Amino acid sequence: MTQRIPFSGHPIFLGPLAESLPGWLDEQGYSSVFLIADKNTNRLCRPALPVQSAEAFVVGETAHAGIPMETLKTLPSCEAIWQAMFEARLDRKALVVNLGGGVVGDMGGFCAATYKRGVDFIQIPTTLLAMTDAAIGGKLGVDFQGAKNAVGVFQYPAAVFIDPVFLKTLPARELRSGFAEVIKHALIGDRALWKKIQSMPAGSLAATNWGGLLADSIAVKTKIVAEDPREAGIRALLNFGHTIGHALESYFLKTAEPLTHGEAVAIGMLCECPDAAELAETILHFFPHRHIPETAFPDLWKLMEQDKKNASGTVRMAVPDAEPFSMRWVALNPAEAFGRLQRYNLLSK
Ligand SMILES: NC(=O)c1ccc[n+]([C@@H]2O[C@H](COP(=O)([O-])OP(=O)(O)OC[C@H]3O[C@@H](n4cnc5c(N)ncnc54)[C@H](O)[C@@H]3O)[C@@H](O)[C@H]2O)c1
Ligand SMILES: [Zn+2]
Known part of the structure; x- marks a missing residue:
C-alpha cells in the first residue's frame, strides 16, 4: 500500500x-x-x-x-x-x-x-x-x-x-552506505529508531524490511526541512558527520580506493560526535575500519576549510545536543580535527 x-x-x-x-x-x-x-x-x-x-x-x-x-x-x-x-x-x-x-x-x-x-x-x-x-x-x-x-x-x-x-x-556496500544516513537521522531526532538500529544484527541489512525504518527516518528529515527549508538554522543538523565526512569523501575519491558517501559520513559522525562511545559500537559493528594516512591530513584540512557551513573563516560542525532536534556548533582547528581523526585509530603512518 x-x-x-x-x-x-x-x-x-x-x-x-x-x-x-x-x-x-x-x-x-x-x-x-x-x-x-x-x-x-x-x-x-x-x-x-x-x-x-x-x-x-x-x-x-x-x-x-x-x-x-x-x-x-x-x-x-x-x-x-x-x-x-x-x-x-x-x-x-x-x-x-x-x-x-x-x-x-x-x-x-x-x-x-x-x-x-x-x-x-x-x-x-x-x-x-x-x-x-x-x-x-x-x-x-x-x-x-x-x-x-x-x-x-x-x-x-x-x-x-x-x-x-x-x-x-542494490549492492550490499551501497545499502550499508545509505544506512549511515538512517543512523544519522536516528541520532539527531528519533531515540526509538536508534534503539531499533542498535538491536539489528550486522549481517541483517539485506534481509531488512525497509518500509517502517524508511518512514521513521524520512520523518526526521521532513520535520527538520519543514522547519528550516533554506538552512538558516536547524537544517544544518542534517550535516552532522559531514564536515569531516565530506573531506574524507572528496579526498578518497581521488585515490584507488574511494569511500562511498555513507562510509565517509559514518566515520565523520564518529569523529564529530561529542560522546561517541555508544555510536562507535554501532558504526564499527556495521562499517569496516578504514585507515587514513597521516600524510593526508593537510589535504583533508584544506577540504574542511572549503565546507559550506563555515562562517567568518571558522571551520565548524553542527552536532546533536542532548535533546532530540537540538544542535550546537562546535569550532574545529587543525589540531582538534587531527585529534578527532586519531580517535579510534583512524589515522596511521
Ligand atoms: N541533496 C541532499 O540532500 C543529499 C543528501 C545526502 C546525500 N547527497 C548526495 O548523494 C550522493 C550519494 O548518493 P548515493 O549513495 O545514492 O550514490 P550514487 O547515486 O552514486 O549510487 C550509488 C551506486 O549505486 C548504483 N545504484 C543506484 N541504484 C541502484 C539500484 N537500485 N540497483 C543497483 N545499483 C544501483 C549507482 O549506479 C551507483 O553506482 C552524494 O553525492 C551526496 O553528496 C545529497
Ligand atoms: Zn549525507
Missing part, C-alpha cells in the same frame, strides 16, 4: 510506484517526460518504471566499469545533460524524472532547476541513501574543484516517489 508522507514542502509517496505515479502524472498533464538515470539504474530500475519516456540521458553510459558515479557529479556532466534536454526540445511544461541514487537526484535536479530557468522534476530514488535523505528536501547541486556540492540551488521537486523494491538490486 502506498502511503503519503505528511510534509508541507512537497508530496512524498512511499510504496509501489504503480499505485501512485501513473495517476499523479495524469493529473499534472506535462507536455513530455525526460528521464535521467545512470548506467546501473537504466539497466536495473528503468524496466520497472510505470512510465515510458522516449527521451533520456544516462549518466556514465560511456564511462569505464567500476567508476564511482560521484566522479561524474560535475559541471561537464551537467552540460551534457542540458545539451540532451536542448536536443530533445524540452519546453518549460516538460517533466524531468530522476531515476537513481543521490548523484542522479542532485545533478538531475540541478539541471532541471536551471534549464530554461527551471522545469519541474520528480525524484525516484533507487538507493537507500537517496530514499531516506538525498531525494527529499530540494538540495541540488554538483561537486566543483574537488569540493562536495560546491555549486547548486535549493528547489523542491514536484514530488518524490519512494519504492523500496529498487533496494533488491
